[in-house]
Amino acid sequence: MRFEGTQAYVATDDLKVAVNAAVTLERPLLVKGEPGTGKTELARQVAAALDLPMIEWSIKSTTRAQQGLYEYDAVSRLRDSQLGEDRVHDVSNYIKKGKLWQAFEADGKVVLLIDEIDKADIEFPNDLLQELDRMEFFVYETGETIRAKVRPIVIITSNNEKELPDAFLRRCFFHYIAFPGEETLRKIVEVHHPGIKGALLSTALTQFYEIRETPGLKKKPSTSEVLDWLKLLLAEDLSPEDLKRDGANALPKLHGALLKNEQDVALFERLAFMARSGRR
Template sequence: MKFQGTDAYVATEDLTVAVNAAVTLERPLLVKGEPGTGKTELAKQVASALGLEMIEWNIKSTTKAQQGLYEYDAVSRLRDSQLGDERVHDVKNYIKKGKLWQAFEADKKVVLLIDEIDKADIEFPNDLLQELDKMAFHVYETGETVTAKHRPVIIITSNNEKELPDAFLRRCFFHYISFPDADTMRKIVEVHHPGVKEQLLTTALTQFYEIRETRGLKKKPSTSEVLDWLKLLLAEDLDAEDLRRDGANALPKLHGALLKNEQDVHLFERLAFMARGQR
């Protein structure tokens, strides 16, 4: 099983090496990078390229590790017992299987995405150490042990909002998705918007990277945002000349696709004001 990227996803050489290394080692692949650099999409494309089903576990701030294994609904069982429901005699009727359980019991190898693990409590990764290591867990209510039929390909994403425990990191193969350079970005754009006029693309990407490199910017625009911006430019049938900026107007056309808070908009307005004052 070798991942080489797909027609819908431009994977750099170091990224394909990381994916294949994790598959070979049978260890979780921990992927970090700026939001919008394609971490979640990577898991979908790995599943597509390897011909595997994908199970997705989206992590929230309130998510507990136990939910990935199973949840026991004691309240429903108590209510049913009071109503004389025959279901109460089998505790399995009140156990909801989590995403790890689903991945472990799958008849074929699957890709398990644990998305944005850094959103959860700091103890969340520690609480999954044994399960990810041994590929098994115990169900106390039934006394059974659930063991993976086929070790899943596990891809874990993080936006680096908080540090992950060393014991957890030791069990993963790590890769940081660097922000694409201009040549890689051109390939990405070609996948999503084939046939963009060369002059428009050159001007747009030049402005995009200038914006990213502006000092004092609170939130740098991401890959997904430049793709949205180009989609708008094409929908409005703008050309390279329409994108031309001068000192009086430092904001790019349709800047709402790139600048996502008022501080950054005000920053470019101040730059325009300063440029006018120097004339």
Template sequence: MKFTSTDRYIAPEDLTVAVNAAVTLQRPLLVKGEPGTGKTELAREVATALNLPILEWHVKSTTRAQQGLYEYDAVSRLRDSQLGDARVHDVKNYIRKGKLWQAFEAESRVVLLIDEIDKADIEFPNDLLQELDRMEFHVYETGETIRATHRPVVIITSNNEKELPDAFLRRCFFHFIRFPDAETLRAIVRVHFPAIKETLLSTALTQFFEIRDMPGIKKKPSTSEALDWLKLLLAEDLTAEDLARDKVALPRLHGALLKNEQDVHLFERLAFMARSGR
């Protein structure tokens, strides 16, 4: 079974090609793109399309690669030894399995999402090179080697906040999710809001792309923010005419689109200049 667009997720052709190529090559798929372009949701939709379970490992700035394999809880073992607990005689009682271990020992193939890998330390990707390449790792406390029973479909996301090591990139199939064009974004909106009126959708998307293309804007609104904004417009029962009246003012409910004071001030200055020039 191959991945394609679903009734819940619009995937451009180049993205479906990338997903299916990574699955065929059995290499991790590294997906980059600006925040809010659906990278995390892609992994979930791939799992649904391929009818596979999904394991999600959300990386933080404090996350270590070892946590994806396993962690040895020496403190709990010491405490139990002091209490005379018989569990201390079996070190396996103090091994906590990470997401990679869970994926490797799963009874069937799974999708493994390693989300926002660029949040972690620069050495994080390098520390996973061998494990992702060979699909095995060694547990020093027990002396056993854990090998993948079924090679998982690995999807790794990055917001492109820092460069990833070349050695890591060589082991991945890479795809950059470009921001959707107007027609693709229109199709995405229709998936989420099938009953939206065409006049409102056209006017809203025109304003949305004008904001994204505004010179000097610091944080361009994303796809997810466009959907949030449209959801609010529908909840407030606003019309295309209501939006059209905002051409020389901040857009309605702009807090869903403009996420810092610099961009709000920029828009206010441009709106003031537009009003003054009338």
């Protein structure tokens, strides 16, 4: 069982090694990187490449670790007891299985994605240490222990919004998805926009990397954003000449696909103003 990438996902050699190492070690794969570099998509493509079902747990700021195990609905049970319902005598009727429980009870191997773990409270990773390490947890309401029938492939993503605890990191295999160089990015573009004209792509990517390297930029455009931008360029049938910028117009064509806040737009407007002033 080895991951070698897919036709829909360009995986670097280092990323393939990381995925396969985590599978061999049977440890969670912790993937970090800029937003939009394909961390979430990696889990989907691993599942597709290995022909495995996937269970996705998207983390929010309000998510608690317990929700990944199970939730006990005491309110519904109290209401049913007041109404004289027969189902009230079986506490399992009021337990909602979480994503980890679903992964543990699967008859075969699955891919479990814990997406954007750094969005949750700082204690969230620590609260899952034992469950992810031992692949089991105890259900207090029923007195049963839920153990994984087959150890799942666990992929955890983080945007680096918060530092993760050392004890949690120690249990993971780590990989950072660096922003792709031009050669890799060309391969990614070819997957999503096959047959794009070379001249247009070269001009667009040159401009894209210039934008990313602009000093003072608050949010650098990501892989997903350059793909959206290229889609718009193709839809508008723009030529390489249409993309040319000068000092008077520093903003790129259709810049809303690349620049996502007013500070960065203002930065390029200031650059244009300074360029016009310098020519006077």
